Amino acid sequence: MIVVATREFDVLVIGEGLAGAMAAAAAAGEGCRVGLVAKGPGMFALADGCIDFEKLDPHLEPEEGFEREIEFFLTTTAAAGCEYRGRLGERIAVPTLLGTFRHATFAPLCFGEFDPRRLTNVTVVGFPTFFDFDARFIAERLMSKARVEGRQTNYSARQLHISWQGELPHLEIEFAAQFDRNPQFREAVVKALASVAASADLLIIPGVLGVNTTTEELRDIWGYVGCRICEVASLPPSVLGMRLLRRLEDLLTRTGVELLTGFALSELCMEGEHCRGVLLDTPGRPRRLEAEAVVVATGAFSHLLDARGLMETNVFVCGGALQLSEPRTENAIAIVTAFRAGTRAAKLGVQHARR
């Protein structure tokens, strides 16, 4: 007589990437009780969070455009403390660790609030224990690129000297964790940055200013350092990606979404074409999560199901699981489709809540 514990939600979201987070936020915003399940973070937490609308497949574009979806995305991320900047139709240049510029329509503010190519003096700051971020390399590349494009920006490289007793972390993620938890360490780092900020208009540094840092806190740091700062995405584990995920998780929890992460789904509970819920593969006994509407946001390599077959009844697929995207446009598709999926799921979910 094995009792499988059951939890009920109005809307259940499967997947914790950008699509899953937006869908969950959308459904919660309509007043639904939302549960979000995921085995682990997806590509979003490994990447830099930039969103590119330029290469989006035109046939995805509805007559009314994307304004509602983008508005929702921008307000949600701002509320989460991971503000984005950008406008549809415009491009932002984000520096990369290869000394190129990556172009995006929307970019998180950790990359700064300005075009790095229009400044006069840019200092690329190397950290003593990070091998994956080579300031001299990046500066050399950016400099030669500027000259080729006829720009006058001056790029120089400097090494940061942090006055700190203990051993410095070797990985950006460890550095960021210490930045979060140890106020003295934080202070030492910010002081060190301030001392190289001298004559620079911009500092380009690896992404290390904490995993829990909000945009407001970033602005404070810039203020203290006395210079604009642009954090650059490095090889995984990605601090910038994790930061975005944490901020969104925090927002979701504050708005009442219940996060149940860490366990794979063993099956979808189907009744004909209607999905009753899912079974979570927890140790000992599975746990059953039931919902009126289910949003599938499991990414491009979904093992769960062939998403396209389930669009009939109460299952709404969004993001990479739609298999419409290649890496470049995955985030744009996520924003657009997740809002729609979340709000549609919420319509069903709200009916359920009223019963």
Added chain:
Amino acid sequence: MEKTQVVIVGGGATGAGILWDLTLREVQAVLLDKADLANGATGRCHGLLHSGARYAVKDPDAASECIRENTILRKVARPCVHETGGLFVHLPQDDASFVAKWVEGCAKAGIPTEHLSRDEALAFEPNLPHDLVEAYTCPDANIDPFQIVAANVEAAVARGAAFKTYAEVTAIRLQNGKVTGVDYRNCLTGEQHSIGCELVINASGGWAQQTAGMAGVDVPVRCDRGALLILNQRLVNRVVNRCRKPGDADIVVPSGPVCILGTSSVTVPSPENLVVPPEEVQALLKLGAELIPALAEARVLRVFTGARPLYAPKSTGGAGGREISRGFALLDHEQTDHVAGFISIVGGKLTTYRLMAQVTADLVCKKLGVKAECSTDRVPLRTYPDDTAFREALGVLSPAVAQKAHRRMGNKLTELIAAIKREPALAEVVCECELVTRGEIEYVLKSSLVPAQTLTDVGRRTRMGFGTCQGTFCGYRTMLAGYRDGKWSAEQAVAYLRTYMQERWKGQQWAPAGKQAEQLNLSHELFSVEYNLQDEGTGDCCGD
């Protein structure tokens, strides 16, 4: 102008073997290759040091030749050979009478084999099919083709020989029907050079016909493509062969942490721009799963292919692939085409490279009036360092990393240890899938007698990027290492990274789904999109 006695065109196993053989006989020689060492068939083969058992029924001469060479190489090139041993497995669906002939053929050729019952075989290799009939051991082994070529060249260079990679021969100069030298172009810088010499040896494998054409001679070579699949895990500990008439997908070779399934046989017009259709990959996996059932679910890291250069003179007519003997041909063009000072050596297999080099060097010495005999069957190519060096390595590296470095570097391990003691940061592992340290990367870029010029070269020398992530993390880190060491400027470094990643991606593209497709997706997400490796999208955009 540079002058030497002999110019060898082609840096595969044969060319490298000839360089070493001639050097030991004190003949001055320079080796040229238009790409890196072992970029042709040598670097795209199964990595199998045949015992000869595979040819025991069809080609007994080849079988005897193989076992002799196998024994020699296991002695003189010990660090490059992993003595895994081999198994020939009799599956219930295969012809039992062939097995009897095979056992007889091995005995005749002098290949030691031992019978194993079904249970004994399964105890050796748990991943064999449970319904196998029986199996036989044989002295097959895994040989690292990059290491064996590097070892030959390194040993030769240590004794005064010279070699140049990325040196493409553009002309063979003749005067009065005799070779006087070659012109070559530095592929990396574009500069043109010349070398004066008495003899040119055409050891350029799949390009032998092209090279011979420069001397006005025709050497008919048929290129035969074989596809090979690298699996993520070492599913077998021995070379596992299917005991039947040689066909597709009947050999699985363990090679470090991976294993390699092969192969196929398709005639192609040229050794370059080879493509393996996905259907062929699926077919190989299906066949291979009959031998090792786990292959049906195993993760394929990479598909690669090379062209076997088969000597195809008119007398063999239209026969292709396996029918043309895998034997080799030594062509003295003074006799056959009245071009003095030009020799071609064509065909053959990796296992018999040393013998091919020997017969070539014998002919060279005869022409040059050099009396020395071949000694490559006795003089060791590379030695293992003694115990103290390995123990010292354990002091600065974790055991697994030390073992890997020890295997790859042989007695050069002492240099690595010294470097790490000077700069402890060099102990950091750059390629985590294959355990390659920063120190080893620096060594092959700067101090080695056989230095790497490009990122892909580093991969060949160290196995960097050969593992699960296929260079996604280590390629970038290696690029930075080369930049920091002053080997490449920032621009050159990124250019090499581009070529490197393209090459790595190419081998993973065959599958639209599966774990490697996901790995490839991650790699593209990082390099194509996030870091914009291709540097797309220039021009202004609105800013603040």
Added chain:
Amino acid sequence: MREDDRKLDYCLKCTDCDSACPVMRVLPNFSGPKALGPDLERIRKEGIACDTAWLEYCMLCNRCEMICPNQVNPAEMIAHAKMKQPKRGRAGFRDRLLAGPDLLGRLCSVAPLFSNFLLRSKPTRWLMSKALRIGTERKFPKYGWQRVSIKKNGTSPHKIVFFPGCYIRYNDPHLMQAVIDILQLHGSVEIASTTCCGVPALANGVRSELLHALDTNVERLLPAVQDGARIVVACTSCSHMLKAEYPRLLSDDPQRGTMAQIIAQNTYDLGEFLLEIGEAPAAKLKPMKVRLAYHAPCHLKGQGIGRPWVQLLRSIPQVEVRDMGAECCGMAGTFGFKEEKYRLSMDIGEDLFSAIRAYNPDCAVSECGTCRMQIEHGTSVEALHPVEILHRALSR
């Protein structure tokens, strides 16, 4: 393909596991779950000796396995590698001792007052440090002597087998009584005559001890389960071991593997049991005006049952419970007792300690015995099992 081999193929080297590892966070040179797990696993198949000192720094908190989006099992790979690692020197001897707390527990329970005096005295601790490299900073937990009483015949049809675990059995008879009192409100209770669940053996990589625990417990628990009983466990390390690890560790053994599956299916954490199966207690819950700092043990998080005790405690009027939201307390069972790991253990726990200090609670609550030890050591705040709060609310 073998299940373990299949999982090895799943790894995409994304390093999510490294980002979740509490040890990597504070120990700069620690290789991490990716390197010690899937990276080295491919090399281990070559037969190369991959033992490394870093293996013993893995606390087996399982956070890496939970976060892995690809279902790779680095902690399991590390646990198996630990078993192959030779145990050398004083530290090795110590690890083998610590792997079997049952023996020490039974010995000390014979004369607990004397044992406590001896084990906690300065000269003994000095000796333990020199001979066994057990840190002097902590005192060994006390062994208890009170006898536990069980009434016959419960009030409801539930049959309950209580698996105490070594800590509760030998060190905290008071807690044992509280659990039994609560469980008897729901059915008939029997204390399982089992040996140590095997977590210390697994963590210290002592195969013989682990197999002994698996074999003994599986034999002794199955009959009761087949008889319709549910196994209830108050210590989350024990419940995680029974639910998650027993089936995995015995998966190669067709007979015992099935037994372990059945046992796992019928094992409940105490809070889980009370919330999901237990009916509301007949007696009313008296209000308790207390501020409780709750810490969720790693092995609770790994069961995927949420935070049942937070819900249960909040049902007591006037109780304020706040989840400290910390990752890992750093004790990891026997890990924090080891001299060379003491500092690391305290560094990992610092987040939790600061959160508790900032909240300034009346007491801390957590389901894991060693988490409680660590909280008391790091903050001087009393730490109780949440069932003791419930017990007080029922019995006052």
